[in-house]
Amino acid sequence: MAEHALMLLLAGVRHLPAHIEARTWRQFEFFPKIGTLRGSTVAIxxxxxxxxxLIPMLAAQGADSIAVNRSGSPVPGAISTYPASRMDEIYSRADHFVIAAPATPATRHLVGRAQLAAxxxxxxxxxxxxxxxxxTDALVEAIESEQIGGAGLDVTDPEPLPDGHPLWDLxxxxxxxxxxxxPGVRPAAFADHVSKNVTRFAKGEALAALVDPVAGY
Structure with a gap:
């Protein structure tokens, strides 16, 4: 999934959708619209x-990462880590934003009009x-008004995204x-995760990716 996130981000920054739709040579039209991740900051x-x-993948592109998690505990590879309670501070520091947080009542519309405007x-x-x-409505407005560069979405609200929804036309x-x-890539990743946790359990070490029933993920 980190690979997919990087793909969406690169496709957006490099103006790939317009290249795919092009049916004529538009080099000089595209030049000023093509960006780069090198030297940018991505908030996760x-x-x-x-x-x-995702952090080392971004680093390979020359991009810094800012991390946001529930506790604010330092995340390896990130230039800084913010607790969720201070998330609004990241919008002035980052160029791009990758959302990989769990869906809970507290995270509904975590990114809305105020965040997009910042x-x-x-x-x-x-x-x-x-x-x-x-x-979603705020996101459509932000893209249409060129308030932001764009969005790469593997998930939508509603989902599936209905035919004729404004997002399809942007x-x-x-x-x-x-x-x-x-499904085709899950077994190998799952097997690796289980194998590592079995090893951790045998050594009496803490297991990875524990679920917190109170937090809901």
Whole structure:
């Protein structure tokens, strides 16, 4: 899923959708619209397993990462980590935003009009978590008004995204049908996770990816 998030972000920043639709040579038209991750800062909202896997991928592109998690405990590889209670501080510091947080009542519309308004005109919002974390109507307005650069969405609200929904008509909205973790790639990843946890258990070590029933994830 981290790989998918990086793909969506690169596709947006590099103006890939317009390239795919082009049926003529438009080099000089595209030049000023193509960005780069090098030298940028990406905020990862929900720096759990997916977010932590994404950080070195971004580093390989020359991008810094800011992490947001529930506690604010430092995340390896991130230049800084914020607790969820201080999340509003990241919008002035980051160029792009990857949402990988769990869906709970507290995270519904975690990114709404106020957060989108605080982003930069070139910012891309990537959501590989759950559609409910983003206010869809506010997102459409932000893209249409060029308040932000665009969005890469593997999840939507509503989901499936209905035919005729405004998001389908936005060039700067890249939508994949919740297939960032398809069945064909799950067994190997799951087997690796189980194997590592069995080893941890045998050594008396803490298990990875424990579920917190109180938090809901």
């Amino acid at each position: 909202i929900g720096a759990g397993g997916i977010g932590r896997a 982003m930069q005109p070139h910012s891309w919002v990537i959501n590989v978590a759950r559609g409910s974390l983003v206010d 060039t700067n909205a890249i939508i994949t049908p919740h297939d960032s973790n398809p």
